[in-house]
Structure formats: C-alpha cells, structure tokens
Amino acid sequence: MVELKNVNVHYSSGTDALQDINLRINDGEFVFIVGESGAGKSTLMKLLLREVVPTSGRVFVNGYNLAKLKGNKIAKFRRSIGVIFQDFRLIQELNVYENVAFVLRIADQPMKFIKQRVPYVLNLVDLAHKAKSRPKELSGGEQQRVAIARALANDPGLIIADEPTGNIDPRLKYEIVELLQEINRCGTTVIMVTHEHDLVKYFGGRIINLDSGSITFDENIGGQNEDE
Numbered sequence: 001m002v003e004l005k006n007v008n009v010h011y012s013s014g015t016d017a018l019q020d021i022n023l024r025i026n027d028g029e030f031v032f033i034v035g036e037s038g039a040g041k042s043t044l045m046k047l048l049l050r051e052v053v054p055t056s057g058r059v060f061v062n063g064y065n066l067a068k069l070k071g072n073k074i075a076k077f078r079r080s081i082g083v084i085f086q087d088f089r090l091i092q093e094l095n096v097y098e099n100v101a102f103v104l105r106i107a108d109q110p111m112k113f114i115k116q117r118v119p120y121v122l123n124l125v126d127l128a129h130k131a132k133s134r135p136k137e138l139s140g141g142e143q144q145r146v147a148i149a150r151a152l153a154n155d156p157g158l159i160i161a162d163e164p165t166g167n168i169d170p171r172l173k174y175e176i177v178e179l180l181q182e183i184n185r186c187g188t189t190v191i192m193v194t195h196e197h198d199l200v201k202y203f204g205g206r207i208i209n210l211d212s213g214s215i216t217f218d219e220n221i222g223g224q225n226e227d228e
Helices: 041-048 071-078 096-106 111-124 140-152 170-185 197-203
Strands: 002-010 016-025 030-034 056-061 081-084 158-162 189-193 205-211 214-221
Touching (some): 016 041, 030 197, 041 189, 081 140, 096 111, 096 140, 111 140, 140 158, 140 170, 158 170
Parallel strands (some): 030 189, 030 205, 081 158, 158 189
Antiparallel strands (some): 205 214
C-alpha cells in the first residue's frame, strides 16, 4: 500500500513541488500518474523511492514509514520496489541474463535462487531467447522488456514505471502497457508515470492528474479498448 498524508515538498530554490497531497493506492491497483512537465510527477516518484523526504506530512510505502526510515534500512526498503526507467539503464557490458541477475547479486540472493529466478522473469517478458544478447543488439522495446524483467527480479510488491514508453517505437507502447497490466493482474501494484494521454485514454483505469504540485483529478475512467 502507498499512502501520503498532508504531504508538502518545498525546495530551497523556492519551488513548492508538492502541495497538500493526500493519496492512497491500495495493494493490487494499477494507477496512471499524469501531468505536464513541472507538475510534480518526478518529485512524487522521488518521495516514493525515499530519494527526497517531505517538508511536512507522512509517506508510507510497503509498510515502511519513510519519514522515520533510517539510512541503513533504505536499501532494504528499495528492494521491495521495482523501478522501470525511461532510458532503460541497462549495463551495456553485460548480456540480458547478467543484467537481470545483477540486481539479485547485489541483494545477496543465493546463486541457486538466481539461476531459477532469472530464466523465470525473462520468460515472463518473452525474452528467454535473448538471454545471451547484449543491450546494443536489442530493439528499444526489447531493452524496455529487459528493464521490466529486472524490476521483477526481486518479486516486488510495487512497481514504479517512470515514462516507460518514452524511448520506444510508438507501435510498441501499447505492448509495454499491456505487459505491465499482465504483471498487475498477477497481484503486483503498478504506478505508471506518463505524459502520453493517448495511452491513458486507450487503457483507462485509475487516473491521477497533477498540476502545479496538487492533485486535480483522481478518478476511474473507462478505456477505449473496452469498446473494441
């Protein structure tokens, strides 16, 4: 569960990045976070990852009270979240298998578990046949699916996808969202940040709009795909 109570974030530059945010996302939800550039989306994501702390208010994620989280607990907390970035952030020197295995190794997972888990998540994203390929040998869509597999590696309860369709072929954007929805249907909470309103209109669901640091819309809407 994600919950923000009366959250404000004020930067020393004078910017009020978030203002009086009250938000609850229950386990198992799929939520789109939308808003123009500068609306506060990036600050919200940084709050959920404990990269920034609120100026006031409280933030709870996966059972952790982030305001009270000590430095030596932050790494453990972050392992409960899978993050998918717009620019993939794959390690170019490693192949697909090694990129996914890397996050398990830094989490001190046993080798037996790694050898079972990596093929499993690669199969989920239909990339088992690309296990030995390097990132540069993959298309943008395939690289993003590797990033999704990596986010799934530690079996997180929550996935945060930050503009996951921003750097891939327009034809593949719907495929990536469909994959995230499949993951969500298996029980994982998904928060997807996007500026692509065509995707939001097509898929529908819970839409949260940020504008100038405030939530201006939080509703469930029907998607165009429901009519097809």
